[in-house]
Amino acid sequence: xxxxxxxxxxxxxxLPQVKGPQMNDRDYMNDCLTTCKYLADSLNVAVWExxxxxxxxxxxxxxxxxxxxxREAYELxxxxxxxxxxxxxxxxxxxxxxxxxxxxxxxxxH
Amino acid sequence: MxxxxxxxxFTQAPIPEPPRVITTKDLSYLKDALSWELDAFKKLHSFAxxxxxxxVKQCLDKVGRMHQQHYQKLLxxxxxxxxxxxxxxPQTQSQQQQPQMQ
Numbered sequence: 528x529x530x531x532x533x534x535x536x537x538x539x540x541x542l543p544q545v546k547g548p549q550m551n552d553r554d555y556m557n558d559c560l561t562t563c564k565y566l567a568d569s570l571n572v573a574v575w576e577x578x579x580x581x582x583x584x585x586x587x588x589x590x591x592x593x594x595x596x597x598r599e600a601y602e603l604x605x606x607x608x609x610x611x612x613x614x615x616x617x618x619x620x621x622x623x624x625x626x627x628x629x630x631x632x633x634x635x636x637h
Numbered sequence: 638m639x640x641x642x643x644x645x646x647f648t649q650a651p652i653p654e655p656p657r658v659i660t661t662k663d664l665s666y667l668k669d670a671l672s673w674e675l676d677a678f679k680k681l682h683s684f685a686x687x688x689x690x691x692x693v694k695q696c697l698d699k700v701g702r703m704h705q706q707h708y709q710k711l712l713x714x715x716x717x718x719x720x721x722x723x724x725x726x727p728q729t730q731s732q733q734q735q736p737q738m739q
Contacts (some may be wrong), residue, residue, distance in 0.1 A: 531729075552693045555684040559700055562677050566704075569673060573666040579655045582663055582714055591709045596700045603696050 532616070539609035556604050563597035649727050659714060659723050671711050678704035 552559075570590040577583035604610050659667070680699030688694045 535685060547690055549685075550687070552690050553714050555697060556693060559681060562680065563700065566673055566677060570670060573670055575667055576662060578660045579656060579657045579665050582659070585710055586666075589670075589710065592703060592707070593678075596703055600696060600700060606655065607693075634723065637664050 532614040534612040534614065535610070536606060536608040551608050555613075556607075556609065560597060560604070561598045563593050563600065567593045567597065569614075573604060652726065656722055656726055657717070658719050658726075659717055663714075667714055669710055671708060674704045674708040674711065678702070678708065 567590060570586060570593060574583060574586045574590055577586050601610070605612075678701045681697050681704065685694050685697035685701060689699055
């Protein structure tokens with residue numbers, strides 16, 4: 528019986544059935560994603576360390592565009608069936624809601 | 638306001654915002670970012686050539702081009718005239734005193 532909580536597209540037929548040491552399309556996309564994520568992390572530091580406004584603005588724009596690219600790469604990989612998602616159980620969701628809504632006594636703003 | 642000015646005759650108006658100067662720290666981050674961007678777009682160009690799926694090829698190519706544009710944008714900050722900006726900035730008192738001490 529298939530897992531009811533799984534969300535995934537059928538895997539693209541482009542990939543070789545028996546995978547060798549050579550990089551395939553999925554590896555290229557994975558590397559693309561990792562590169563963007565690593566760059567975003569580094570650019571984020573550059574954004575908060577930049578001295579003047581114009582440099583800050585340019586780093587911020589580059590960071591934002593890098594995030595967008597990362598997202599596009601991820602969405603393509605999802606369409607190709609290279610990403611599996613799993614929905615959390617409804618009961619866990621409710622339990623967590625109960626837990627965190629119970630903390631409202633600690634809220635300083637009313 | 639004249640009263641405040643006269644009560645503190647040696648203080649200059651504060652520099653209103655960080656001036657358009659590339660600091661030593663800015664330069665370090667620019668060098669780092671340029672190196673990463675260069676590495677990224679060279680790699681993505683090579684991947685795009687080797688990929689088989691046209692959609693994958695297109696995506697890798699697009700991301701690669703973006704990183705090259707980022708490289709070019711960052712490069713413009715290195716063509717900046719720091720000397721000219723620094724010349725227009727009022728020198729602090731400690732810096733003004735240095736020539737007198739020599």
